Amino acid sequence: MTAPFDRSIKIAPSILAADFAAFGAECSAVEDQGADWIHVDVMDGHFVPNITFGPAMCAALRPHIRGVMDVHLMIAPVDPYIDAFAKAGADFITAHVEAGPHIHRTLQAIRAAGARPGVALNPGTPVETVAHLLDLVDLVCVMTVNPGFGGQSFIHSQLDKIAALREMIGDREIHIEIDGGVDPMTAPMVARAGADALVAGSAVFKGGSVSNPGVYGENIAAIRAAAEDALKTG
Numbered sequence: 001m002t003a004p005f006d007r008s009i010k011i012a013p014s015i016l017a018a019d020f021a022a023f024g025a026e027c028s029a030v031e032d033q034g035a036d037w038i039h040v041d042v043m044d045g046h047f048v049p050n051i052t053f054g055p056a057m058c059a060a061l062r063p064h065i066r067g068v069m070d071v072h073l074m075i076a077p078v079d080p081y082i083d084a085f086a087k088a089g090a091d092f093i094t095a096h097v098e099a100g101p102h103i104h105r106t107l108q109a110i111r112a113a114g115a116r117p118g119v120a121l122n123p124g125t126p127v128e129t130v131a132h133l134l135d136l137v138d139l140v141c142v143m144t145v146n147p148g149f150g151g152q153s154f155i156h157s158q159l160d161k162i163a164a165l166r167e168m169i170g171d172r173e174i175h176i177e178i179d180g181g182v183d184p185m186t187a188p189m190v191a192r193a194g195a196d197a198l199v200a201g202s203a204v205f206k207g208g209s210v211s212n213p214g215v216y217g218e219n220i221a222a223i224r225a226a227a228e229d230a231l232k233t234g
């Protein structure tokens with residue numbers, strides 16, 4: 001029997017804001033402190049103006065992540081690397097709709113490789129771009145910053161896009177993930193607009209460390225409570 005679709009609020013710390021010299025311990029620490037998914041930002045210095053890490057890092061992290069590894073590919077091209085990220089143990093592999101001319105084929109290839117496909121949209125990309133991809137994906141990621149860096153300000157104009165996406169998705173079992181500038185102030189807005197997976201880097205890791213992980217727990221709880229309270233009060 002398959003598990004019912006989980007529409008509850010999920011907090012996905014982005015390790016872009018973690019201590020790069022201690023990624024394994026950082027992943028365990030945020031999971032111990034209540035993280036639902038671990039969000040791994042892969043950047044190539046071409047699709048985005050920053051470079052992080054690749055499939056070897058994901059494979060190294062896998063034993064340190066008990067739950068979901070959510071891999072956000074900010075790379076172009078995507079297709080030559082799909083098998084490597086799937087073999088590295090990624091649960092979700094999200095590719096950008098802007099990363100190439102054949103996103104439909106890319107999403108099929110991610111599923112064929114054994115991972116769950118996601119599609120991400122840059123802030124300047126209209127939501128209609130994913131209308132004909134919804135049958136292929138388990139997740140749509142709405143970027144609320146321009147991808148490439150953590151710690152940027154939330155772009156409020158994306159709230160309408162999230163609400164329109166929620167409408168488009170209807171009762172399909174697709175997660176709406178928000179990435180960029182999510183904190184206890186912005187979490188209520190994205191939750192009300194229809195998001196269920198909230199990526200947060202700076203707002204989770206600020207003030208904490210692997211030797212002081214309780215701060216991560218407080219930060220995660222604050223974002224979750226802000227989002228859940230917004231859903232209760234409407």
Ligand SMILES: O=C(CO)[C@H](O)[C@H](O)COP(=O)(O)O
Binds near residue numbers: 014017146149182
């Ligand atoms: O994909 C990303 C940037 O391209 C990151 O996931 C995102 O920026 C999270 O960091 P923060 O919460 O600090 O904005």
Ligand SMILES: [Co+2]
Binds near residue numbers: 039040041199
């Ligand atoms: Co990301």
